[in-house]
Amino acid sequence: MSPVSPSDKAGAGGEDHQPEPRVGAAPEDPPTFRPYHHPAAGWGAARSVSRVLMRDRELVDGPRAIMRMNHENGGFDCPGCAWPDDIKGLHLDICENGIKHVTWEMTRKRVGREFFAAHSVTELSRWSDFALEDQGRLTEPMVYDPASDHYVPIRWKDAFELFGRTVRELDDPNQAAYYTSGRLGNEATFLYQLMARELGTNNLPDCSNMCHEASGRALQAALGTGKGTADLKDWEAADALFIMGVNAASNAPRMLTALADAYRRGAQIVHINPLVEGAATRTIVPHEFTDMALMKSTRTSTLNLQPRIGGDMALLRGMAKAVFAHSGSDPKALDSEFIDRHTTGFEEYRALCEATSWAQIEEQCGLSRADILKAAQVYRDADRSIFSWCLGVTQHEHGVDTVREIVNLLLLRGNLGREGAGPSPVRGHSNVQGNRTCGIDHRPTDVFLDRLAAACGIQPPRAHGLDTVRTIEAMHRGDVKVFVGMGGNFAMAAPDTPYTFAGLRGCDLTVQVSTKLNRSHLVHGRQALILPCLGRTEKDHQAGGVQSTSVEDSMSMVHLSVGMKRPASPHLLSEPAIVAGLARAALPDSATAWEWYVEDYDRVRDTMAQVLDGFEDFNRRVRLPLGFRIKQPARELVFLTESGRAEFSAAPLPDVRPAPGTLVLGTLRSHDQWNTTIYSDDDRYRGIRNLRTLVFMNRDDMRERGLAEFDPVDIVSTAKDGTTRRLDGYLAIPYDIPRGCAAGYMPEMNVLCAIGDHSTQSDQPIMKHLKVTIDRHARTEAAR
Ligand SMILES: Nc1nc2c(c(=O)[nH]1)N[C@H]1C(S)=C(S)[C@@H](COP(=O)(O)OP(=O)(O)OC[C@H]3O[C@@H](n4cnc5c(=O)[nH]c(N)nc54)[C@H](O)[C@@H]3O)O[C@H]1N2
Ligand SMILES: Nc1nc2c(c(=O)[nH]1)N[C@H]1C(S)=C(S)[C@@H](COP(=O)(O)OP(=O)(O)OC[C@H]3O[C@@H](n4cnc5c(=O)[nH]c(N)nc54)[C@H](O)[C@@H]3O)O[C@H]1N2
Ligand SMILES: [Mo]
Helix, strand or coil: CCCCCHHHCCCCCCCCCCCCCCCCCCCCCCCEECCCCCCEECHHHHHHHHHHHHHCCCCCHHHHHHHCECCCCCCECCCCECCCCCCCCCCCCCCHHHHHHHHHHHCCCEECHHHHHHCCHHHHHCCCHHHHHCCCEECCCEEEECCCCEEEECCHHHHHHHHHHHHHCCCCHHHEEEEECCCCCHHHHHHHHHHHHHHCCCCCCEHHHHCCHHHHHHHHHHHCCCCCCCCHHHHHHCCEEEEECCCHHHHCCCHHHHHHHHHHCCCEEEEECCCCCHHHCEEECCCCHHHHHHCCCEECCCEEECCCCCCHHHHHHHHHHHHHHHHCCCCCCCCHHHHHHHEECHHHHHHHHHHCCHHHHHHHHCCCHHHHHHHHHHHHHCCCEEEEECHHHHCCCCHHHHHHHHHHHHHHCCCCCCCCCEECCCCCECCHHHHHHCCCCCCCCHHHHHHHHHHHCCCCCCCCCCCHHHHHHHHHHCCCCEEEEECCCHHHHCCCHHHHHHHHHCCCEEEEEECECCHHHHCCCCEEEEEEECCCCECEEECCEEECEEEECCCCEEEEECCCECCCCCCCECHHHHHHHHHHHHCCCCCCCHHHHHHCHHHHHHHHHHHCCCCCCHHHHCCCCCCEECCCHHHHCCCCCCCCCEECCCCCCCCCCCCCCCEEEEEECCCCEECCEECCCCEHHHCEECCCCEEEECHHHHHHCCCCCCCEEEEEEECCCCCEEEEEEEEEEECCCCCCEEEEECCHHHHHCCCCCECCCCCCECCCCEEEEEEECHHHHHHC
């Protein structure tokens, strides 16, 4: 039981891949693992929040700001997850991780010019990711000075001109790529894509390429609407909720309230996840103070199924097979009228289900037929079912097919276009769905481009652009020379860390629009800019007064967000103002009234109303108490597919079993992190303290390798092209996870995900399905 010291664990991400941060504890604090047996949320969450508030010295402002979050009329939208706001206004609609996230942005710490003068980029490159962000908010624009290897101050005007000049000198506008992280408000998003397209490129990679690309592709193909169709009211009316591949207690904690409510009114809640996560047992609903005081918990699950990683499609196929099997004796098992009127491809799908054997299904999902039938029975017994999912379903080679299988199952019983039913993906970033709606798409439709051309008087390019993976590959070929990151932390979030680093370093210019210092500022092009922006909590003053920005949640509700805090520095610009500055410098003769738009975001919204479907009368409707819901054709049973109907798909089951001697590894978030932002080295619901360099393994897989708890191991991944990547000295943790499966934390484990390891169906990196071997750490082995 003697864990190696953290300094022992050399990462394999190249020389500059950091030994990982150990925070929240003194370095000598040993890591511990004690399985968690308490309900989710409750006082553990309250304690964790107060620690964060104290660390960021926000005890006074923090709670006040939190009371203003997610409030109808006049609050700011929580920059945390994309779960919709409480529609009844009954709850104080906040969660532990949302509070941490807001506090993180509101910190009083600052990164000014003195900081950059004191630390060279080479020195900062040795700092941990935690230490970088922990320096606080960026305060003024900075430019990289190669002579001194320091970032030095630059005036906004000169920063814009550096970008403008570099872009104007490109041979081809497609030599630039414009990344978006899903935090960006709708108005800035619209201006950003307008700039890219006016410049002549559709190179708009975004975090969604790594997140729900598979969901969008599948729903678009099956239903002609690339989003979920269920909203919170539907969640309240559903008889059965199937929650697949989402760690809600950590990543969408406000879902806990919906699950607890559903349980109390007798709905069935089936969790499908290789790990039994915090949300899959019980919760103390965090904003119900009486529950908190009495420690009263509510169940959030009626059935937990643990398929193997990648086994979801087989499980869903098994459920469909069971529905068909009953259709002989029970005429109501299938909704034949719905199928006849609204769908196509049914017979082929039925034939495929019948031809898929139970043996094959059991083998692929790793569950017994009896367990699959339990889930099928819940589905058959329910009049109204919702399927909700996140990355556990999408970050796979067959992510698109799996989401289509979810739709297949919904269609069989007509669970679409009526209350309490439908697909309901849980989106990630707070406005990632809005980004797509407002034009961040490397494969825009002609209809969208035609409208953009008409409303904005530009001639947008028609050729498809590059997504995240293709952008990195193009950097390596020298085809992309300018990279703009509109938020996010591209260097750490993207797959194949050393490969991504090399791509960014090969660029002529990298521009990062950010609130905090992160690795993407240190892994830069020959020229580099850091452009600091206002956060969502801050007041955005423009010529036309204080501005608000709109966002769209997971359930297509669009509403306004208004900052309330004094900006972290007087030199910050809003994201729309930064886009306008960049655009004017790159397009000096542009007829677009960039400066005029920034004076008053209502003007941006008026143009958006002409371009975007469902945004008619945008300025008025977005000011309604809860905003408005974007109309979704599929919800009205209008299918904008080729056939004009909802389309069954009939894809054969993939073989997802690990080869002998290998495991399938999924990368996950801990409870105390927000993507690449690490709050602490703890993962409360999984019982972990002071440790991130770990790998969760099944006990029998550990025994087979002669491993005990905390034994150091080396993890070697084999990519599709046969190349290998490794992480050495991680600590093995025995966990309740199916045999042949393993899991550990992103973004550190991106080192293991080769650039070529993306789905052929969507280009989405297969971050939940890495083929690995795990063996005793070579150095300890040698010492034995
Ligand atoms: N606090 C906090 N909130 C967040 C984020 C954060 O980092 N921190 N990130 C935001 C973003 S951008 C996103 S996209 C979401 C991500 O939210 P999640 O999708 O919950 O993120 P992950 O931690 O990657 O967890 C994936 C879940 O899938 C399960 N899983 C792994 N493989 C499989 C599989 O093959 N099948 C099934 N059924 N399940 C599987 C894992 O056990 C885990 O529960 O959260 C958003 N909200
Ligand atoms: N292995 C593995 N890799 C993954 C995943 C995985 O599950 N496994 N998940 C993928 C997913 S789902 C996603 S969404 C991506 C996330 O990828 P990104 O969205 O690129 O990364 P984040 O960590 O969310 O970005 C954090 C940074 O955003 C900046 N920021 C914060 N707030 C603001 C703001 O208001 N404005 C601006 N301009 N900047 C701001 C800060 O500087 C901060 O350092 O990672 C992906 N990578
Ligand atoms: Mo995401």
